[in-house]
Amino acid sequence: MGFFKQVMIERNMISHANKITSVNITAMKVWLAWAAGNIVLGGVLIFFSSGILLAFAELMVIWNIVSAVLAFLGLQVAKSTAVKLLANLSPLSLIRYLHSLEKLFVFGAGLDIAYSILGVYLIEKGTTIESTMWAGFGAAVIVQAMFLLGLDSVLYFLNRKASRQVFAELEEPEN
Numbered sequence: 001m002g003f004f005k006q007v008m009i010e011r012n013m014i015s016h017a018n019k020i021t022s023v024n025i026t027a028m029k030v031w032l033a034w035a036a037g038n039i040v041l042g043g044v045l046i047f048f049s050s051g052i053l054l055a056f057a058e059l060m061v062i063w064n065i066v067s068a069v070l071a072f073l074g075l076q077v078a079k080s081t082a083v084k085l086l087a088n089l090s091p092l093s094l095i096r097y098l099h100s101l102e103k104l105f106v107f108g109a110g111l112d113i114a115y116s117i118l119g120v121y122l123i124e125k126g127t128t129i130e131s132t133m134w135a136g137f138g139a140a141v142i143v144q145a146m147f148l149l150g151l152d153s154v155l156y157f158l159n160r161k162a163s164r165q166v167f168a169e170l171e172e173p174e175n
Helices: 003-048 051-087 091-128 132-171
Strands: none
Touching (some): 003 051, 003 091, 003 132, 051 091, 051 132, 091 132
């Protein structure tokens, strides 16, 4: 491989690494903002609602306190990973990083689907035993799961696109 080809590959790897770490950092900020907004909205609803909406609001607050902690930790990990990745950047390290992210997002999507199924079960349980609490909890779980499924799906496809671009650049024949 020629010197200039090697320089161009390294430059492109840096560009891809910066882009994908920026996307993942932004995603953690979006998740954190979603959690904060849900905590505030749920907190307000707790004081002005009853029945199914009260149960929905209560679980929304509890769920999003956990989400806020996870999003904050994810943000810190994404920032530190970006620094480590750029410090030791190679095509192989970038591909490994992208692959590990893809696996993480597929796992997350699987959990999101499981949460949705749990939400449907809770709504059904609430309907069967005529409990607004269970129905409200189920609705809250479904809303949160759908947001997370959307986030995981978008991140999976963005990371997958970046992986394909990296492979395409590495496979380009020399002129």
